[in-house]
Amino acid sequence: MKKVEIHSEAVERIKKFEVNDTNLGFGKYVAPIMIQASYEKGEWRNLSLLPYGPLQLDPCAKVLHYGQEIFEGMKVFRHPNDDIYMFRPEMNARRFNQSARRMAMPEVPEDMFLEACEVICAYSKHLVPKRLGESLYLRPFMIATEVGMGIKPSNQFLFLIVASPSGSYFSGGSVKVYIERQEIRCAPGGIGFAKTxxxxxxxxxxxxxxxxxxxxxxxxxxxxxxxxxEEMSGMNFFAVINGDLHTPALTDTILDGVTRRSVIAIAQGQNIKVVERKLSIDELIEASKSGKCSEAFVCGTAAVIAPVSQLMDSDKTVFHMPNPQGKLSMQLREQLVGIQAGRVDAPEGWLYKIREINF
Ligand SMILES: Cc1ncc(COP(=O)(O)O)c(C=O)c1O
Structure with missing residues (x-):
């Protein structure tokens, strides 16, 4: 496994860095350190923990013109005993490599991805917030750095991870959803399932x-x-119909959410039937009007689970959703947040303990 080289200036910077804010927001603060590795001649090199700072990129780097880049989003939680844990990071590592394959980028070996995440977390331990619902958000990403205007896959890349102590994404609790009927985000055979x-x-x-x-x-x-x-711009979708949990079945146009998978497992563990299928917007609206649909929610790493309070159609017609506070949504949310925060027993393998590093 590749070892992370630790730069002393990064250690000095992180030691001095504190965040004293009761309203962390999302992505407002960033740890003053970052992981970086470069890829050339077919291998990953110089995996390092560096001071956070601007990247020097040639104006003709391919990422700037052709968008050859991928990323992940994952969270790290402080448990009541002060140990810190990543939530299901292997799933992010695997999805990162799925995205990499689709975008003609090199894979990051799973052990290198996990070690890099663990090192930036271990050095940022004091930045992992204490309050329930807060976390250290990790953003691993990869960009194409080869210089040249030719439209072809890059053969040089940078892999980086930055970390941000974060609060909850939606302060209001529930979300209002706009139904996009004109534009599309991605088509079959495209890149919808890749986080790019x-x-x-x-x-x-x-x-x-x-x-x-x-x-x-x-x-x-x-x-x-x-x-x-299909999904929201950054979240998957569920509706409670006739007491069962319905969610769009995965296709190559939908992101295979870690939260989506976790919600399905938690629901099944509570003997709630989960149906993965095609769900039309007209059926959802009808089911909400008739009372068959008792609530709907969105879910993702950033938002966890948030009930949908209303849908707005393209002609601005508003459909109020039943149970905008979300009865089942909140039950599932409590269970998931409890698992992440170490208040509820976690299913085998869902939590990855960050080792202690003395520095
Ligand atoms: C388009 C999209 N769908 C769904 C999700 C939810 O995925 P996850 O639960 O892994 O965060 C995200 C967030 O990462 C997303 O960007």
């Missing part, structure tokens, strides 16, 4: 509209019929 910047870039125009209309999240429909619910 292009998908998010494609969502931003609609995001601006979503916010302007007083909503929080854009709901994306399938690219072919503009009929079936």
């Amino acid at each position: 910047g292009g998908n998010y870039a494609a969502s931003l125009n609609s995001y601006a509209k979503t916010i302007e209309l007083g909503c929080d999240q854009t709901m994306w429909l399938d690219a072919i019929e503009h009929k079936y619910i």
